[in-house]
Amino acid sequence: MDSTHFLTCDHIGKKYGIEIFRLPKLHCSLNSIELSWNNLKQFVRDQNTTFRQDNVKQLIEQFMVAMDDKRATSYFHHVRGIEEMFKTADAIMEENIEPHLQSDSEETDSDDE
Secondary structure (H helix, E strand, O other): OOHHHHHHHHHHHHHOOOOOOOOOOOOOOOOHHHHHHHHHHHHHHHHOOOOOHHHHHHHHHHHHHOOOHHHHHHHHHHHHHHHHHHHHHHHHHHHHHHHHOOOHHHHHHHHHO
């Protein structure tokens, strides 16, 4: 999608009081849908005793029915916590570690002296 499409979605969402929440594609730690998908697969693995397709379908439906607002919201809160952890780690890296790193060209220059 191009940026024009995003602007249109944002404008329509704002008009109706809807916040557009964009997720990183296929990022297992920063995407609440990936977290939910992982939990569904784990639920089916734990509960599946017959390995029949009909039973797997029933387990999936059981998981989906149990998906309430509280559980769905918990996925978003978990992802936001991971995002904050990444931001903190990035800030530590930028403030404390990166200033002490030398580039390859700096190492070569100091070795020649």
